[in-house]
Amino acid sequence: MTLLVQNVSKQFFKNMKVLKDLSFQLEKGECVGIVGESGSGKSTLARVLLGLEPYQQGLITFNGNVIPPKKPTQLRQFRKKVQMIFQDSSNTLNPKLPIWKSVTEPLDNYKEVTPSFIQLKGLSKKNVAEKLLQSVGLEKQLAYRNPGSLSGGQKQRVNIARAISIEPELLICDEPTASLDVMLQVQILHLLKDLQKRSNMAILFISHDLRAVTFICQRVIVLKKGVMVDQFNIKDLYQKERHPYTKALIQAAQTE
Ligand SMILES: Nc1ncnc2c1ncn2[C@@H]1O[C@H](COP(=O)(O)OP(=O)(O)OP(=O)(O)O)[C@@H](O)[C@H]1O
Secondary structure (H helix, E strand, O other): OOOEEEEEEEEEOOOEEEEEEEEEEEEEEEEEEOOOOOOOOHHHHHHHOOOOOOOOOOEEEEEEEOOOOOOHHHHHHHHHEEEEEEEOOOOOOOOOOOOHHHHHHHHHHOOOOOOOOOOOOOHHHHHHHHHHHHHHOOOOOOOOHHHHHHHHHHHHHHHHHHHOOOOEEEEEEEEEOOOOOHHHHHHHHHHHHHHHHHHOOEEEEOOOOOOHHHHHHOOOEEOOOOEEEEEEEEHOOOOOOOOOOHHHHHHHHHHH
């Protein structure tokens, strides 16, 4: 898997450039963080990478194919390989469906996928859902409840189970813990880290929280007003060559 972003710029209106000449690369099994304050363009970048928003300059490729994919068949392949987890876990699950139906929906859409972590043969869809829920640390009985009766943390775990059910090559997480309390944030970060180790999928972890990013990622990209001002390996976080904006983020994280 390779995600390649080359000199990408995006604007919403004529003079409103939100992403400016961004270039970076993400390889199989890597976990890269995108960090920056509110309004720096993180969510816009996520949407552009997912092919949900157009960009005006540069080129994005996923495994050599241009993003956004043009043909419906290419788009289908792309959606299978790249999954997303959003900040707000409350609206992403259909309130009318029991959890087992929501969690197995991607497997219904991509019947050709057989996840390696569950032996599908002979298992009913409900059993598969139970297994998926257990893989994200939830009790299997949760499969038979509706989203309305779940806590925020449980719902986010269900979203993660759903996203990983088809074993994506890349998981894009946009502030996945922002709506959760601190204890749950830590649990979800541990879960993501553990899943990444088990599956070797790549993760693009978008957050304003430098501490979360440094916990889970091996490499960090710092965005400021749509410009990539810094990029470094976690081991170099405290090196003096860090950009002043990165240093300010480190200081803010320490005083929080
Ligand atoms: N659909 C849109 N139309 C016009 N401007 C937009 C649109 N979406 C985002 N913007 C603007 O683009 C800039 C970047 O927004 P974006 O949501 O990508 O930042 P962010 O870093 O994710 O912020 P936050 O952490 O607050 O979510 C902001 O100035 C925002 O107002």
